[in-house]
Amino acid sequence: MNSIETLIKNKWRYISFVAGFFLFVAPFALFTRAVYLIVGNTAEPTLHSVCYRMPIDWIFGGRFYSIFGSSWFMAAFVFGVIISSIFLGAAFCGWLCPVGGVSEAISRAVPIPNKFRLRIRDTKLTVSLRYGFLVGFIIVAALVGYKLASDQLGSICCRYCSSAVLQNLASALFGNLSAIEYWQSGAIMSLLFWLVIGGLFMSGGRGWCLFFCPLGAISGLAHKAGAKLGFYRVEHRPEACTGCKRCQDLCPMWAIKQDHNVERTLCVNCKECVSACKAYKLLRGRKIADN
């Protein structure tokens, strides 16, 4: 299936990514603007207003009180995404997140052959790397938060922040050129890994989401718990499978195992496998795919 076919079959998801951009990224930030209007907040909303990572950094860095302070909206947003993942899968990542959406769109749009793109076929290895990086993020958050390491570079989430890079690029695109001071080494490395290596040179274009997004990793765990409890999930039906492995090539999150089952901690509920193949089915409730 080529890019155009994929685009047509999953048009609602790609339209949703565009909506995600307008909902969360300044100068539009329509969702945040609407909430700010309702609660009477006069601040100018940006993608940073719904930072995916700061509340996680606060919790593991011993600053629990920050989630109840003036940044309560940011914390509520992050916890909302995690809780919704229990019931709907990591739908925010797969349908709305502008950071993942931009890198995936760039990956789909630039026709680099798959043989020049990286991909780990072993899902266990991908999961190990993903949660290893999450543990590393938590370790640095704790080290800096509890003053066991120098905070010269700021918190881990602000130093390597793809959301801030996207916001700065978007602001520049709409006429507000970023301050040159912003483009320090952390920002350039984030840009390099998020768009160039994770986007262009990784199959599916979601290298950043796979390895460096703590919210994505925690949402994956929430989705796995939700699927075990019988909520929303994608199941593989072996009796309808022809073994063509197209699903493995299409999955942007490398979530299809060698036996074609879905690795829930990686799945973002994008439904690319469901739209491409009859062997995948969306399920709710405790029934299993063969029934």
Next chain:
Amino acid sequence: MRIIERAKAWWAFALAASAVPTSYLIAMPCGGACFGCPMGGSCFLAYPILVALALGAKGLRFSRRLVKKIKP
């Protein structure tokens, strides 16, 4: 076989978990100013070099398979 697979997964987990603090601490001397560190900005080159090596390894595997197919 199962033990080897598990060891591989745990090795990857440990490697990733230690890579984040290490990279954060290594970047400390530069203070965020690029090329200001003792490494002279070589961290920028590290990512592309790693990816080039991985792609090279992949290409090698691909060409080996191709040669095997051609062989009578």
